[in-house]
Amino acid sequence: MELSRLVVVSNRVAVPDPTGKGSAGGLAVALREAFQAYQGIWFGWSGKVAAHPSSQPKLVDKERVQYALMDLTSLDRQEYYNGFANRALWPIMHYRIGLSEFSRADYAGYLRVNRTFATALAQMVRPDDLVWVHDYHLIPLAAEMRALGLTNRIGYFHHIPWPAPEVLGTLPGSRELLRAITDYDLVGMQTDRDADNLRRALMQEFGAAQRKADIVDLGERQTRVKGYPIGIDVRGFEQAAQRSGNHRIVRQTAAGLGSRQLIIGVDRLDYSKGIPERMEAFERFLIGNPDQRGRVTYLQITPTSRSEVPEYATLSRVVNETLGRINGSLGEPGWVPIHYVNSTYPRSVLAGLHRLAKVGLVTPMRDGMNLVAKEYVAAQNPEDPGVLVLSKFAGAAQQLTDALIVNPNDKFEVAEAIRDALYMDRTERITRWERMMNAIRETDVSWWAATFLRDLSGNKSLGRTRTQVRA
Structure with missing residues (x-):
């Protein structure tokens, strides 16, 4: 039976350098590892700014992966990336409340870019695709995709710390972000401490019930929140x-x-x-x-x-x-x-x-x-x-x-x-x-990718196959 496609979404897309001279970051190495077991799409910002960007991504095919690249406007980049993501969310997530600069305009831009990405991506996703979203730039993406009618299994991995509820609560808009994160089926954190912080925030803000060790029940939805420490090659x-x-x-x-x-x-x-x-x-x-x-x-x-x-x-x-x-x-x-x-x-x-x-x-x-x-x-x-x-x-x-x-x-x-x-x-x-x-x-990078995707897909057979063979 053919495996489902994997659709990866991240703020930046690391298209392989044909010269081989580029230095791939940790996220790029980790996600290329995930694509060893799947064919699929890697979707996100191209890193380029255009006066009138297309509503459809530019597609680049490389072996098993199709890279789908979206340009942003100058205003998008300022509000979504430099503004809310890096001047409001990043410092709060790192417990630097005094450095967090919140702007309603930046927050609106952050939501707007997530909506734009969701609209473009929804046209590419097949019903049985697994969707894996990465990091704080894209917390609302699943909520935007659900609003468009997508019922796929959607997972999210948070690469940076998730702060204690009282720290996150100082950020205007944090309650809306918490509600949005429950539209993911599986939320991965780097540590059990981070996962516990998110679960506690959901229970405090919405009266969510914790079922078993890592499942949070909000009545209409259940979200699994679990630690998956990322590894290296x-x-x-x-x-x-x-x-x-x-x-x-x-x-x-x-x-x-x-x-x-x-x-x-x-x-x-x-x-x-x-x-x-x-x-x-x-x-x-x-x-x-x-x-x-x-x-x-x-x-x-x-x-x-x-x-x-x-x-x-x-x-x-x-x-x-x-x-x-x-x-x-x-x-x-x-x-x-x-x-x-x-x-x-x-x-x-x-x-x-x-x-x-x-x-x-x-x-x-x-x-x-x-x-x-x-x-x-x-x-x-x-x-x-x-x-x-x-x-x-x-x-x-x-x-x-x-x-x-x-x-x-x-x-x-x-x-x-x-x-x-x-x-x-x-x-x-x-x-x-x-x-x-x-x-x-x-817990190397192979273990990390296989374990998260196994839990997201519900397919227990994926497991540690590649790691075990290599060991």
Whole structure:
């Protein structure tokens, strides 16, 4: 019997680069994994702005997947993407109430784009298709599709944190978004804690009843809310790290280090990542351990993003001021404490840099999962692995319990963890690394995609087929 088609919907669509030079993000890697078991459509914004965009998507066929690309108007982009999604929803979801800027016009634009997407998509969806919607940009999409008469199984995966009900409730329009999310048959969260936050919000706002462990009953509809921690391509990252030694940037970095030990951080420029706070924790480490000056180097790789959003321009200035102050006050001739790079590197380079690093510093103030933590673990040399220092507010901390778990708001605690990581003996490093590797292998990206789609479709036979074969 032929499997149902899979229709994936996300804010941006990652059409494969024919040159092979592009660096696919975590979402792109994960969703391409989902399409291994299905043929189907990947629908979303093209990333382009047009004065008069077509109401129908541009179609690009690549192997098993048809990419359906919608352009936005300049006003759509400003209100839907820069406005409500990234200036109102994003900060609230990351517990930054003071940074959330709500505008009725932006909210109307957010709803308008979701309605436009639903109208275009409804013409492409067949009755037996599975529809899988991704992330906070598209929370109302299922409600818009239901209004058009679609009865398909529709699932939603939320890639960022879902806050406690009292935090979400500070956002105007949050009640309407909560009601809209119940039009999904299955809602996936990164952690059980996030899933519990959403279930509690639905019970508090609408008097929903919780049936079994993860089903919320609103009378006319039942929605399953469950944790599905997203994984990485563990084997692929391992292999990339093993082959990385011949890459020019990795070779030059290793040569430049000499006998110094490397500490690495890799994050997109975002206030949720805690980059200035991390730099200050490293500063505190050097002040408290003056014998380590000149013996360690901290490399922070931070591609810029959302430069049109004012809060990000402010963050960039703060990061550069913090960087300059620390390097100016603690640097010495021939040694700079922190190397800060805005370049975007492909997986082959990042894997090699992770493998070089004695310490992986992953200390977001709040994060849905944080795949960098898992990539750092996967890249390590099994015979001499580095140590992961991980924020307790990253979803990954629920799985990687053998990392050195820290509160990123406490500079002294993070500084102490850096010291402990650098001085940890090889036996303990190997023991901790092996347990973390087991955890990320068991819930890799294949497991994540297959488990969610199995639950969405109700087809218990999908399961972990590909993971089991590979293992």
